[in-house]
Amino acid sequence: MDDVIIVGGSFAGLSAALQLGRARRRVTVLDTGLPRNRYAAHAHGLLGHDGKPPTQILAEGRAQLGRYPSVRLLDVAATALAGTRDAFTVTTAAGENLAARRLILSYGITDVFPDIEGFAQCWGRSVLHCPYCHGFEVADGRLGLLYSSPLSLHAMALLHDWSARLTLFTNGQDLPEAEHAKLARRGVAIVTGRVAGIDHRDGHLSSIRIEQGDPVPLDALFAHPRQRLAADLHGALGLDLTEGPLGELIAVGDDFQTSLPGVYAAGDLAHPMQSAHLALSRGSMAGVHCHQSLIV
Ligand SMILES: Cc1cc2nc3c(=O)[nH]c(=O)nc-3n(C[C@H](O)[C@H](O)[C@H](O)COP(=O)(O)OP(=O)(O)OC[C@H]3O[C@@H](n4cnc5c(N)ncnc54)[C@H](O)[C@@H]3O)c2cc1C
Numbered sequence: 001m002d003d004v005i006i007v008g009g010s011f012a013g014l015s016a017a018l019q020l021g022r023a024r025r026r027v028t029v030l031d032t033g034l035p036r037n038r039y040a041a042h043a044h045g046l047l048g049h050d051g052k053p054p055t056q057i058l059a060e061g062r063a064q065l066g067r068y069p070s071v072r073l074l075d076v077a078a079t080a081l082a083g084t085r086d087a088f089t090v091t092t093a094a095g096e097n098l099a100a101r102r103l104i105l106s107y108g109i110t111d112v113f114p115d116i117e118g119f120a121q122c123w124g125r126s127v128l129h130c131p132y133c134h135g136f137e138v139a140d141g142r143l144g145l146l147y148s149s150p151l152s153l154h155a156m157a158l159l160h161d162w163s164a165r166l167t168l169f170t171n172g173q174d175l176p177e178a179e180h181a182k183l184a185r186r187g188v189a190i191v192t193g194r195v196a197g198i199d200h201r202d203g204h205l206s207s208i209r210i211e212q213g214d215p216v217p218l219d220a221l222f223a224h225p226r227q228r229l230a231a232d233l234h235g236a237l238g239l240d241l242t243e244g245p246l247g248e249l250i251a252v253g254d255d256f257q258t259s260l261p262g263v264y265a266a267g268d269l270a271h272p273m274q275s276a277h278l279a280l281s282r283g284s285m286a287g288v289h290c291h292q293s294l295i296v
Pocket of ligand 1: 030034044111123133275
C-alpha cells in the first residue's frame, strides 16, 4: 500500500510528490499529461523558469523526482476513488486498483470556451487569461477584455499597467452607468455589441468581429471563461465544494484537507487565484501537511 496517491501530476501534484519523496514516503502519482497551460508556448512568472515552455518545466520536475526511490510516476488516468482515511482505493484506466492511506487531488480545472468563432484557436496565444502571466509580452499593444462578470471590471483596471490602449467588449451585457463613466474617465473604449468572432492567423488575432459594426483591430484579448473541475472523482467521495468566481472548486481548510479526513486538494481545482507558481507552492504545502498527518 502507498502512503499517498496523488491524482494529477502537474505543478501542484509533482510539488506535493517532491516533499513526500524527500520524506521517504511511498507515493504514486497518476497523470494524463494535460496541464491547463499547455496551450501557451511559454510560462512566465515562475522564478527560475521564467519564459520556459510549460512542458519543459514539468519534464524537468519529473526528471528530478527520479532521484527519489519511493516516488512512482504513472501515465494513466484515475477513474474512481473510494474509501476513508488509511484505506483509500484508486481505480485506474488500466483497470488496476491501488491502495493508499492518504489522497492528494491535484487534477486541475478545464476552461470552458465561450461559443465565439476563433476563441479556442487563439487561447493561450493571443486570447489570454492573466496579465501577470502574459501581459509583459503584449505591453503597450491594443489590448481588449471580454466582459463576462463583475470580476472583468477588476481585471480591466489592472490592465492599465500594461497598456494605455484598452477596449472593453461588453459582448451585449449591460454595465451599470457608473461603470461606463469610470471607464470613460480612464480612457477605456467600450464596444457594446455581441462578439461574433475573432479574426486570426494561426491563433494570433488581428481583430474582433462584432455582430453589428466594424471589426475592432486588436493585438491581444483578455478573457475569463467559466471553468469546471477537470475530472469528477471528488463526487464519489462526497467532498464539499465551494463556489469560485468562475465555477465550483473543491473546498479545503488551511491545512489543504478537504471535507473528508485524509483527502487533500491543491492547485487550480481548490483555489480561486490560480497560477502555476501558486500551484507549486500550494502543492508543496499540501504534501507537507499530508506527510505530517501520517506521523503517529
Ligand atoms: C493558456 C494558459 C496560460 C497560462 N500561463 C501561465 C503562466 O505563464 N504562468 C503561470 O504561473 N500560470 C499560467 N497559467 C495557469 C496555470 O496553467 C495553472 O495555474 C496551473 O497549470 C495549475 O496547476 P495544477 O497542477 O493545479 O493543474 P494542471 O496544471 O491543470 O494539472 C492537472 C493535471 O492533472 C491531470 N489529470 C486530470 N484528470 C486526471 C485524472 N483523472 N487522472 C490523472 N491525471 C489527471 C492533467 O492531465 C494535468 O496534468 C496559464 C493558464 C492558461 C489556461
